[in-house]
Amino acid sequence: MRDTKQIFTLLLLPVDALMILAAFIAAYHIRSGAIGFPVIYIWPFDQYFKFSLEMLPIWLVAFAFAGLYQTNRRRAIEFTQIITGASLGAMAVVLWVFVFRSDFFSRLIVFYIWVLAIIFVEIGRAILELIESNMYLLGARKRNLVLIGKENPTTLHIINQVKSRPALGYQLYGFVSEKKPEKIGIKYLGRPEELEKLLKKNVDEVIVTDTTIDNEKLFSYMRTCQEKNIVFKAVPAHAQVGVRSLQFDAFEGIPIIEFKGTPLDSWGIIFKRVFDIIGSIIALIILSPLIAIISILIKLTSKGPVIYRNIRIGNKGEFETLKFRTMYIEYCTGPQYGGSRAEKFENHLIEKQNIKKGSAVYKIANDPRVTPIGRFLRKTSLDELPQFINVIIGNMSLVGPRPHQPKEVKNYTNEQRKLLLIKPGITGLAQISGRSDLTFDEEARLDIFYLENWSIWLDFYIILKTFSAVFRGKGTY
Secondary structure, eight states: OSSSSHHHHHHHHHHHHHHHHHHHHHHHHHHHTOOOSSSSSOOHHHHHHHHHHHHHHHHHHHHOOOOOOOSSSOOOHHHHHHHHHHHHOOOHHHHHHHHHHHOOOOOOHHHHHHHHHHHHHHHHHHHHHHHHHHHHHHHOEEEEEEEEOOHHHHHHHHHHHHHHHGOOHHHHHHHHOOSOOOOSSEEEEEGGOOOOOOHTTTTOEEEETTTTHHHHHHHHHHHHHTTOOOOEEOOOOOOTTOSSSSEEEETTTTEEEEEESSSTTTTTHHHHHHHHHHHHHHHHHHHHHHHHHHHHHHHHHHHSSSSEEEEETTTTTTEEEEEEOOGGGGOSSTTTTTHHHHHHHHHHHHHHHHHTTTTTSSOTTTTTTTTHHHHHHHTTTTTTTTTHHHHHHHHHHESSSSSHHHHHHTOOOOOGGGGGGGEEEEEEOTTGTTTGOHHHHHHHHHHHHHHHHHHHHHHHHHHHHHHHHHHHHTTTT
């Protein structure tokens, strides 16, 4: 976990779960002991408690939809979000009663649950926030903050706030400016031109306080921070910069903007990872007979291993993708396969039969290296089934940009390097929009659109569209 704030963000889920469960239990005891409101029928507590546990995940999903598990929590609107989440949860209870049960306990309990859940969750979160503030005061790990700008009032205000309020959770790491400041009271790191060298691994966040900086420099700083997985923020006046994923925030009364390469962060990453693991395991179980048949056919029709391993580049660097082998072993590139001869022959084919000349990537039409069974596997994308293992391992996702080879990534433009911000996927927006018929620039634009507009619903849509794209078999060679 990168810092204390993220730990406490993750703790929100179990704390909310305990508070919701406490609300269910308290509502039961209040209703069963109420005077003047006789209960005609009420479940035994064991049966009621089991029902409470069944409803708990639904309530947590409702809270998530209400926006209660975002990284940047805003206390000003959090209470409204709690009411929204509790209302959705109570509606789920009522719906469950009418659909599945006729002998339900007193309906008044639902009202008690709703009121108590709002109160208990608010109290639980307030206690958690109090503990978090005191953890910083007691010396918990703080976020190392670097400021870029001039010795202006905005810079001085942020420095004074960080120094006077330890509970904010920041540690002043240093200041980057064109010239060394005289009275700023913070370590001078160097000039902005040296930013890439100055930002060490222990820097967590960068804030640009210079509102006169030009957009080109700002975009350069942002890209450097994103490549190093450092949170990048800037005092406004830069809202016109061409970045789609902006998050407006405030630092002790000063409005700032966080520039994000993708909305996929915090709970989005967790939801996507859980979805990836569950989806891949289910897919491998369902497709295991087909995987066995393909493996046997590959073994019977050509010599060599069933699985072909190839180096690709992901958001964390190089990794081995797993595919069914579709080429004759002597033509497979890699030291464990055809070696330098295979590499030389591939370069020859790229020169003669590449249908994407002038692009960062290559595509060989009518590839003579492909086996008959391999051609079918490529046309139906069945050669990619072993990549579900890559997804479970964690170096790929079910949905994401296409993973490319190191020699292809070297030709990326600065804009296309955004593709390395997230895990590559088995399928993606480009794959369902024409697959190999697209130019690389078109493919990159679609994948960049995906990472800038990610949502779990977009993932569902892409997966559903993948089936029709595979059955059509368009754009394959």
